[in-house]
Amino acid sequence: MNRRTDEFGGGVEGRSRFLLALVDALAPLWGADRIGVRLHPGQRLADVHDNDPVLTCRHLVPELSRRGVGYLHLSLRPVGWNLLGMARRLFDGTIVAGGGLSSTSAAQHLSEGVMDLASFGRAFLANPDLVRRYQQGWSITRPDPATYYTQGREGYIDYPLFADTDVPTQIPPTCRPRPPMTWPEDTRPLRP
Numbered sequence: 393m394n395r396r397t398d399e400f401g402g403g404v405e406g407r408s409r410f411l412l413a414l415v416d417a418l419a420p421l422w423g424a425d426r427i428g429v430r431l432h433p434g435q436r437l438a439d440v441h442d443n444d445p446v447l448t449c450r451h452l453v454p455e456l457s458r459r460g461v462g463y464l465h466l467s468l469r470p471v472g473w474n475l476l477g478m479a480r481r482l483f484d485g486t487i488v489a490g491g492g493l494s495s496t497s498a499a500q501h502l503s504e505g506v507m508d509l510a511s512f513g514r515a516f517l518a519n520p521d522l523v524r525r526y527q528q529g530w531s532i533t534r535p536d537p538a539t540y541y542t543q544g545r546e547g548y549i550d551y552p553l554f555a556d557t558d559v560p561t562q563i564p565p566t567c568r569p570r571p572p573m574t575w576p577e578d579t580r581p582l583r584p
Contacts, residue, residue, distance in 0.1 A: 404444070404451045411452065415459050424460040428488075431464065434471035446473055453482040460485070465511065467491045476506035495526040518551045530554050 395401065400410050411429070418427055431452065433445035442448050456464055464483050466475060468491040479487055489501065490511030498510035516522050518535035525532055531554075539547020 404447050407442075407448065408452050408455065412455055412459070415456065415461060419459065425462045427461045428463045428465055429456055429461055430467065432467040432469070433475055434469045435467060445471060446478075449475070449478060450482070453479055457483040457485060462486065463488050463509075465489070466507075468493065476501060480506045517548065519554075520551060521553050525554055528554075533557060 400406055415424070415427060415429065431449065433442070433449055435441070453464065463486040464479060465488040466479060468475065468489050476489060486509065487507045488509040488511055489507040490513060493510055493512060501507045502510065512522060514535045515532060518533045519525055522532065533551055536547055
C-alpha cells in the first residue's frame, strides 16, 4: 500500500504519477511505441498491495493508451473482475497477458480478442521445449517453486526435454496438435 503523503501518494492520480512521469520522460528518448508497461493488479507481495486495483487500472490503462506505449503486459491473477475485458476497452495498443495460462486458455483469450499475445514464464522455465510440447499436445513438466530465486542452475537450466522425461509425472496435456500458424504476407507479425 502506498502510504506517501507527497505528490506520489494519496489518491489514484498521485499513486500513478511516478509511472506516468517515467513513461513521459522515456518516450522522447526511445519513442513511446518502444516502451512496455507491466501491471500486476491484485498482487500482494510482503506489504505491497493496492487497496483498489480496479480504480488504479481504470486510471492507468487509458493514460498509458493515450501516451501510445508499445504494449501493456498484464499479470493474470484471480482478481474478481474482468481485467482483460476492461483493459481491451481502455487500451488501444497491444495487450500481452500471462500468469498461469495453459495453451487452451491462451488460445481462448486470443480468439476472444481480449489480448494480442500470451506469455508463459514458469511454463517456459520448466519446459525448454514448451512450444513443441504445445504444438504436439504433449504434457508439460511441473515447475519446482522450491528452486525459484536460488543460486546455480537448479530450477533454471536443468529441466529436461520431453523426450527425456518420465511422462507419468507430467501435467496432463492442455492442447491437441494444431498445424503451424500461417500469416498472410501483409499481416505477418513484426520482428525486432
